Amino acid sequence: MIPACFSQPNTPSSTSQVPQNLITCIYQTQLCNSPTYLTLTWSKTFFSHSLTIHASDSFSFTVSLNPSTFSFFRTRPGSKSISLTHSKYKRIKLYWDFTRADFTHNSAEAESCFYIAISCNARLEFFLGDLLDDLTRRSGLVPTHKLGKPALLSRREHVFGHRNYISRAQFLGSKHEIGIECSEGTLRLKVDGITSLVVKRLAWKFRGNEKIFVGGVEFEFYWDVFNWVNNEGGSNGNGHGVFVFQVGDGGVWPEMVGPEKKLMRKSLSMSTASTTVPSIASLSPSPSCSSVLQWAEESSDGGRSSCSSSTRSCGSNGGFSLLLYAWKRD
Structure with a gap:
């Protein structure tokens, strides 16, 4: 079992300010x-x-x-x-x-x-x-x-929960329910209630990618739960998992503005990780997030970087990306 899957996140303490959905x-x-x-x-x-x-x-x-x-x-x-x-x-x-x-x-x-x-x-x-x-x-x-x-080039959603995280997103014109469950060191991905992927031994497989099908369309699925694994003592990491669904050449990563930027800034300010944390001006708020997004980008463009400082683009020729941040509630 990975205790980090049930540990208290380093998210803003005021429940009135923590988003229900973003x-x-x-x-x-x-x-x-x-x-x-x-x-x-x-x-x-x-x-x-x-x-x-x-x-x-x-x-x-x-x-x-x-x-x-x-x-x-x-x-x-x-x-x-x-x-x-x-x-x-x-x-x-x-x-x-x-x-x-x-x-x-x-x-x-x-x-x-x-x-x-x-x-x-x-x-x-x-x-x-x-x-x-x-x-x-x-x-x-x-x-x-x-x-x-x-x-619609891309969608980024912050979901909040204990063990289960649900997103109802539209993929290339079709709506689907995406469910992610973290329990006893195992990650389960469900699409419209049907299990599409099971990842065991997260302590060793906290990052990875697999091909899955959503509505008959092949997607590349990336996961990064390094923060969950590394947050076992409640003192490191930002306490969120990062998941990317990518089809075609990928989409365009939108920059963070308004309430989303505030959420990340509060999370970063409460992080006590000893590593240097990237600037909030970039999309990647932690080493964990940075690695999985860079991985997705390099996979989509053959290693060629085409990202600007404010908007990360992985090509928009019919591509689409869904990025999920999964935050743990008390």
Whole structure:
């Protein structure tokens, strides 16, 4: 048995600030005729629920998703005009409506009955959700071209639990439930309730990769539970496991912003590991995480590094990556 699988994590002590769920998705889109990576971070704690929309070197904006207990102040559809940082002559407009949004149990991400949209020069360039008719009726915007779903390049989720960690993610257009269980020195991976992989003797196999199938599509699955194994005494490591699901050439790793960056900063500040910890400006918050992500990148591009300082790219030619951080609760 690995006691680290049941030990207390070095996570923020205030339960009101520890997220119940934290999801970051990165989409490839166009803003004012310029190719853009758009990052959406959904965050839910016991007392807050928000969505941060971020485009590197362009803009960042946070929408509160908390419904009010007073009917007069209930969440209403909203909009906001923003000047792009790199060009004061270019402005975009954000539109959102979460008045009737449905959320999966304990998930920060809206499932249906919502929209988030961006226009530039009265041209609709980005739309996410299922209420396009509501948007066009309120805003007067009319799509000048067939508006398809934005290209989801990668997804990063922080899941919290004791032994079991669940993620309900969309893989190349299909939704699946991913379950990871750590118990008695054994790691079990389940996809839609069916066991896809069993890894025993984690004390020796705390890092590895295997090919698995999700919805008939072959994925490369990487795991790194070094922090769990190394955290046996509760004094080392950050107490989280790292898991990567990668298809094709991989996706694009979104940079950490807003509540996700705060979570990692708190975790790093509480870590007493003697090794030098990478900067929060990078994606890798620990030696364990750094190794598994670098491993995935090198496997996807034949060892060629193409990562920028703010966004780690492993190629986006039809590729997709899901990155899970599994944090242990008390």
